[in-house]
Amino acid sequence: MSKYPFKEIEAKWRRIWEERECYKTDLNSSKPKLYCLVMFSYPSAQKLHIGHWYNYGPTDTWARFKRMQGYNVFEPMGFDAFGLPAENYAVQRGVHPAITTAESVDLIREQLKVIGAMYDWSRDVNTSSPDYYKWTQWLFLLLYKRGLAYQKKAPVNWCSDCQTVLANEQVLANGECQRCGTLVIKRDLKQWFFKITEYAEKLLEGYDKIDWPKKSVAQQSNWIGRSEGANIHFPLVGREGYIETFTTRADTLFGVTHLVLAPEHHLALELTSSEYIGGVEAYIESARQTSDIERESISREKTGVFTGAYVRNPLSGEEVPVWIADYVLSTYGTGAVMAVPGHDQRDFEFARKYRIPVKVVIQNPENSLEADKMTEAFTEYGTMVNSGEFNTLSSQDGIFYAADKLKSIGQGGPAVTYHLRDWLISRQRYWGAPIPIIHCPKCGAAPVPENDLPVLLPKGDIDFKPKGKSPLAVVDDFINTECPECGGPAKRDPDTMDTFVCSSWYYFRYLCAHLDDKPFDSEVVNRWLPVDQYVGGADHINGHLLYSRFITKALFDEGLIDFDEPFKCLRHQGMITNLGAKMSKSKGNAANPEVFIDRYGSDVFRLYLMFMGDYEIGGDWNDEGIVGIDRFVNRIWRLYYDLWPLPEGDGIIPQELNRTLHYTIKSMGEDIADFSFNTAISRSMELINAIYGYIGETPKSEWNNEFLRKCLKTIGLIIAPLAPHLGEELFSITNEAEGTVFDQKWPEYDAGALLRDVVEIAIQINGRLRGTAEVNRNCDDNEAFDAALNVQNIEKHLAGKNIVKKIFIKDKLLNIVAK
């Protein structure tokens, strides 16, 4: 009895793959290209966890399968080495992040190799290396040049524990910091932004060109949040100027009874009359102190203050008061809303609380509304009333006509607004790519000339711990420099870039990892991009995946590339939980891959992850099931160990086993291509079971050795993408040919072999299964009916009944309807 010696065999093949450079991709090969990408790893923690394995192992299986189908597959890997996770880890250990990151990268590279994936290590990238971040800075300058990078003072998410600003995506739904759980507050800082909002429309249009999960597209397009409506100007009473509002319901304009500004609105203080100034100032200050999550909590009662100012309704001419309330967001639309309490629930609540009148201007056709008796706003469409020339129009028409009218009188007009905000990229942190901008007292912000890149992150003895401002601000050698325009003394921007900037273009760099005079070669990336298959977590939809699309579109508009979507086809791996809960180091419930790899090997671990269930759903980790995969691998191994080499000699081809063989080739190919790894493995188990069945029940002297030899050779090929080390070993046992199994062709199946001469069909009476019958393939309904009558149970069920009709599905079923 021989156990599969996975330790020696797996180590042996990894060594050979490396020695023979099996996975070094020739980017100029004439074979069809296939770029298979997984989201690269953060070297923040020291160890790969099950989530990494689950992302990387099965994707590699898919890539290997594609290689066997004749594609020139490029499967790179690298390290997203800058950023908060890496820096926090360094802070925690009290060691310089450059050191901890280098250590982690080396460690993780070794662990990644254990997966046995086809990573082309000759092209890995590390975003924290100057060779890389030089080009991240170049990218910043490109956006700056195109007017897509700008600086503004803005209220930002501030974590008082991490002492840094956070992007919206780094704030959890409950208002806590993603990293440390501290409640995030608002603070005004001068920050760099990328103008992603300028690409909102193009980002929405691009979905036509890409094959992404429907859900992800929906989620991302909701995040972009296109909203059609109108901008409406309300002239100020008693002074120059107007307040601009955005609304989707211009049809309700005659129902406006007040205006509400966000506390951060630029006119908030300016237009407040002196008798109200104290209250308004206090209100604005308290709004500033309130966290976003509290402000945006829907259950919170609305508050606000009157400013003493009035504006005039551009259509009705009515004067209405201007209020300030923190339920209005400064970052959406124009930061001011026209309040229509009769037809907007939020305005209704606000009006009732502060005794502001409610007006009905949209009549409910089913149930006539009276302002005094309303208990909630009527927000549906209806017929316009009390609206001057617009009376009797439907809401839908009114929205259009009112906007049109406003445009013609120069008081606004149709407008589109997006939920998407500009991308805040400044970080008051050390471990990131320095922003290549020099601030000169005379010339203002000046870009660092491209020749001077990279702006190196100073090393040496730097206090990189977070202190509320950028650690670089106090590094004299770094911060003090000359203005590139006037030559006078100037200071560098002390902030570093959000790591999402680094990761927004890494898939370009893989293709030109060693190029030192430009970030990438247009000819090469035009040939290799977009990525054919991208696999990574669904949690990146509104972050990394959106940013990457934006950056790609900006590079396209610059004329550097001829495609404007980076990822043609996208899949998300599901999540592996433990006892139903998300695995995390802090909870201490993370299953450790190493234990299982040590005990069963890399292939078994990978197979088990794939076998657990639907790849895109994931599942709950269970230690027990893995033994089944271990048995399976050993059953394969024993088959070779016991049978090979098979003596000469052939005979009758066992039809049923031959059918199973071809069916297995067919369905495994389809399943792997479709990421249905669990069923692919099931099919391979069925084949192994069938072979054991054949050799068990056929006397050895009658074995068709030629056929068995073919079976064993085929198994080596079809198991190879799923269990690469094992596949390689089996191939080397049964084939004299040199070289790797992954340069072999995926076997063809014989469609003729799939057909049985005699098929078993289901016999139903009135839709219920009452038996089965064997008939010749392709037989007609009469023949099937005759066969059915010979089945005892059928006869019994038909006794005393008249046959009304027969439904016959060829080679599948006969349903006899009888009364």
Add this chain to the structure above:
RNA sequence: GCGAAAGUGGCGGAAAUGGCAUACGCGCUGGAUUUAGGAUCCAGUGUCUUAUUGACAUGGGGGUUCGAAUCCCCCCUUUCGCACCA
């Protein structure tokens, strides 16, 4: 609150287009082999039943159909997004 997806044995899960529900694996039961344990092999394993029989079973209830896990309606549960976006 809004939106989306999903509910199948003791467990993980299979079942293009509606057409033999529970493939494959775990676990469990029995047997073979073994000094024993382990490993391996064989058989069985949805529920009830009068047990080689028959009935009932895909979250619950209705419906369409010769036929429904699959399609339609209502309800329940779970998960995931979004959440004062004007």
